Amino acid sequence: MDTRQVNIPYADKITHFFFYFVFALLGCLFLRERTRGGIKLSKAVLVILLLAIGYGIFIEVLQYAITTDRMAEIGDVLANSIGAFLGISLIKWYFSKERPLKWKI
Template sequence: MFVTFSSLSSFEGADLSYFNIPYFDKMVHFGFYFILVVLGVFALKEQFKNRLKLYKCLVSALIFAITYGIIIEVLQAMFTVNREGDVLDAIANTVGALSGTMASKVLFSGKWPLK
């Protein structure tokens, strides 16, 4: 919900000049989608316990995150005045989601159990 609201809201007039880090926007996209997938896999594993294999949790969270990221970028391009869709944002979203999937596989595979 926060990501959707932030992605479709206008921040016109907000002074963000103190964030003068190159590609900071792309790092934020990467981070949001990394966390989205890790939390999504965790939620699916908890919700379905042993009825859903890790592979299906990983694939489901990955497909959701990539689809969601593309939809948000299209909505920004089509329905907002002060925001624009960006292919590089969609790529950062996808790379973050893929990285989150790989991290989730390591975290939840049982080979490195969380305690």
Template structure:
């Protein structure tokens, strides 16, 4: 809901900053979607994880995040007057989701050593 609100509602003129960092919005998109995947995985009950498999569940979460990001960009273009959908934002969203998946796999899918 947080991402949806800030994606579709205009906050122009609110807290306008004098600091101008090029493409910082892409970093924000990347970060939001990588965190979304990690939190989505952590929020899933372990019973669900065992029912369909951890890897498949993680792929469902990533696919949801990617499609959600694309839908939000389309809605920004179609349903708002002062926001514009950006394919590079959708790419940053998707890349963030994939990196979030890799982080989950690295942190939670590791096989313990045989020592």
């Protein structure tokens, strides 16, 4: 039986990017839905972006300070931040003036 593993270069960075991309997308939609459109999209974008980047940095600091079997990497913070920025960019692009988010109040 062949037990070779699939080796994908930078798979952990791709995973970080993807999760924070989805975090930003869903976070903006959740925040707007939760407030029923009470906050503007630009404010929701800023809040989620700061939350995502802050959370990513916080997790890396915890890995550095608390664990012995994990290591903090600046590359993870970069992948998290880029994913969040691109997720936010997609939200801003898709829900531009042609397709605004609307809620019934």
